[in-house]
Amino acid sequence: MKLTESLQLALKNIVSSKVRTLLTMLGIIIGVAAVIVIVGLGNGLETYVTDSFASMGTNTLTVSVMSRGSTRSLDAEDMYEIVAENNQFLDLCSPTVPMMGYVKIGSETVSTTSSTGVSEDYLEIAGMTVASGRGLQYSDMITRSKVCVIGAYLNQAYFGGNGVGQTLRVGGQSLEVVGVLAQKGDTLEEGGSDDCLYLPYTTAERISGAASSYTVTMRDENYIDESIASLEASLYKIFASDDYYTVTSMAEMLETMTSMINILVGVLAGIAAISLVVGGIGIMNIMLVSVTERTREIGVRKSLGAKERYIMQQFVIEAATTSALGGIIGILIGDGLSAVATAVISQISEEALTVTPTLGAVLLAFGISVGIGILFGYLPAKKAARLNPIDALHYD
Amino acid sequence: MNPLIEFQQVCKYYPMGDSTVVAADHITFQIFQGEFVAIVGSSGSGKSTCMNIIGCLDVPSEGTYLLNGQDVGQMNKNQLAEVRNRFLGFIFQQYNLLPKLNLVENVEIPLMYAGVSKKERRERARKALEDVGLGDKWRHRPMELSGGQQQRVSIARALVGHPAVILADEPTGALDSRTGREVLGMLQDLHSQGHTVVLITHDNSIAVQAQRIIRLEDGQVIYDGPSDAPGAVVSPQIMGAERRARP
Numbered sequence: 335m336k337l338t339e340s341l342q343l344a345l346k347n348i349v350s351s352k353v354r355t356l357l358t359m360l361g362i363i364i365g366v367a368a369v370i371v372i373v374g375l376g377n378g379l380e381t382y383v384t385d386s387f388a389s390m391g392t393n394t395l396t397v398s399v400m401s402r403g404s405t406r407s408l409d410a411e412d413m414y415e416i417v418a419e420n421n422q423f424l425d426l427c428s429p430t431v432p433m434m435g436y437v438k439i440g441s442e443t444v445s446t447t448s449s450t451g452v453s454e455d456y457l458e459i460a461g462m463t464v465a466s467g468r469g470l471q472y473s474d475m476i477t478r479s480k481v482c483v484i485g486a487y488l489n490q491a492y493f494g495g496n497g498v499g500q501t502l503r504v505g506g507q508s509l510e511v512v513g514v515l516a517q518k519g520d521t522l523e524e525g526g527s528d529d530c531l532y533l534p535y536t537t538a539e540r541i542s543g544a545a546s547s548y549t550v551t552m553r554d555e556n557y558i559d560e561s562i563a564s565l566e567a568s569l570y571k572i573f574a575s576d577d578y579y580t581v582t583s584m585a586e587m588l589e590t591m592t593s594m595i596n597i598l599v600g601v602l603a604g605i606a607a608i609s610l611v612v613g614g615i616g617i618m619n620i621m622l623v624s625v626t627e628r629t630r631e632i633g634v635r636k637s638l639g640a641k642e643r644y645i646m647q648q649f650v651i652e653a654a655t656t657s658a659l660g661g662i663i664g665i666l667i668g669d670g671l672s673a674v675a676t677a678v679i680s681q682i683s684e685e686a687l688t689v690t691p692t693l694g695a696v697l698l699a700f701g702i703s704v705g706i707g708i709l710f711g712y713l714p715a716k717k718a719a720r721l722n723p724i725d726a727l728h729y730d
Numbered sequence: 731m732n733p734l735i736e737f738q739q740v741c742k743y744y745p746m747g748d749s750t751v752v753a754a755d756h757i758t759f760q761i762f763q764g765e766f767v768a769i770v771g772s773s774g775s776g777k778s779t780c781m782n783i784i785g786c787l788d789v790p791s792e793g794t795y796l797l798n799g800q801d802v803g804q805m806n807k808n809q810l811a812e813v814r815n816r817f818l819g820f821i822f823q824q825y826n827l828l829p830k831l832n833l834v835e836n837v838e839i840p841l842m843y844a845g846v847s848k849k850e851r852r853e854r855a856r857k858a859l860e861d862v863g864l865g866d867k868w869r870h871r872p873m874e875l876s877g878g879q880q881q882r883v884s885i886a887r888a889l890v891g892h893p894a895v896i897l898a899d900e901p902t903g904a905l906d907s908r909t910g911r912e913v914l915g916m917l918q919d920l921h922s923q924g925h926t927v928v929l930i931t932h933d934n935s936i937a938v939q940a941q942r943i944i945r946l947e948d949g950q951v952i953y954d955g956p957s958d959a960p961g962a963v964v965s966p967q968i969m970g971a972e973r974r975a976r977p
Contacts, residue, residue, distance in 0.1 A: 347830070634826045636787075638843060639891075644843060
């Protein structure tokens, strides 16, 4: 007796009791669907985080300087020197001076815009391009020009797309808009990545005080540790202590975030997988009932020459088929739910997070459901195969 | 000619609590190719045990059962399954057709376990159904048929693998007398075509349709001879008493 024939027999039995089979499969369906959605969500989250980090540049290091009260201090000049000293590892440098005050355009106050004082290299470091007008220039830094470049959102929402040449105020300082940045996010939104403003750090330092954090780019992302070490060594020389500064790498932060997401997804998927085990036990339960119900059939088959392994094969394949069918339905439902989840997330949070089930997760879910069918079908099948044909024939 | 079925001092014991029930007590007989034998006895006489052993569903506790010269007592479960498949065709009182399968699928089961290809076994199963007069109903389910028709399907199933022995266990037990006679007629036809038929029954009027009767009582053979002999259908108690009186 061939496997394909056992499979046909199994399908015949499954089709002949649809409701029961569906209820039997329910645990597997829910488990597989849940695993797929959760893994898909994790993937989407990871892609989202990676993308947002990538837009900031994973080859950047952030230097934060604490305790300005110390006699030993570091200003932008020193930082540029340090970067120049370590130019085998480090490339570009920009101070970042966060502005406290709100942006005022005419009589309107825009509270969501993040305004930052930066150097002429910052746009390149952050991977931004100018859509119209010009970017910040070295001369702006030296002359402390009262100019700024603005994000696409501000340009669109407050200047009707013609921001270049207009003026606005930040922290009481009037600035001329000299450039508009190209759109970064998928949509222009308040508080989003296009709701921003950059001015020369020298101008910003006059309003908000000296720079305390710097963004530095590495020449080669493969030498993160060396880059950090050389930077820290130079900083140590100045401060003679490592309490006053920290160097963080975007790549390391991304790695930390990703591993945290993976752990979270792993735990959630594990919880969802419990449902698979429960589903497997459900299958075993129904198969045991089925063996009892079909005792006479087993007796007849044995009397007609079925060997134990054929009976065994028939029941194991039936369990595995039921389970695999549940797995397939679960995969379809999981894919459907992923699409629904993507739509719902974009509705609620306006963030573009795509729940993407991976092929790996789908195959794994299918494999596990077949495996569970075989595992939990084994015991009932063994029971069926061991039945004494005489007793089985006279069973009512 | 070697016997097809040979019982040599076959005993069967069943443990029943602390004691042991002797279901077959040194039974010895031979059945040859082409015979039509009825094994008769009241309930508890050991005829079911006999039928289980002949049918290779059970093995003797003691003694030897040779089927076609092979010692069944020495076989393992798989070998027994193979012997059932190749040498024996069962006809049951309750027909024992599988309700979810249609007639041709029911009939082809023995061929499936024999490893016959799907195409060939379909053809042979259809042919076997035609032989019992149900060729046009092969798509039906057993429940759509009358009892007599179902028993004919089970005869087709018994014959499809060309077994050496047809083993019929109370084949008329669930049928009315008219259809019962029909089924008996079919068994007689099979016999006249050269098949070896072993009929197990408690009913003397059925047993006399066979060519030879083996009568059992309390696990022992008390009569073994032609069905038309004067002693064949005499009340077993009297027969038993007579035989025991002359050891």
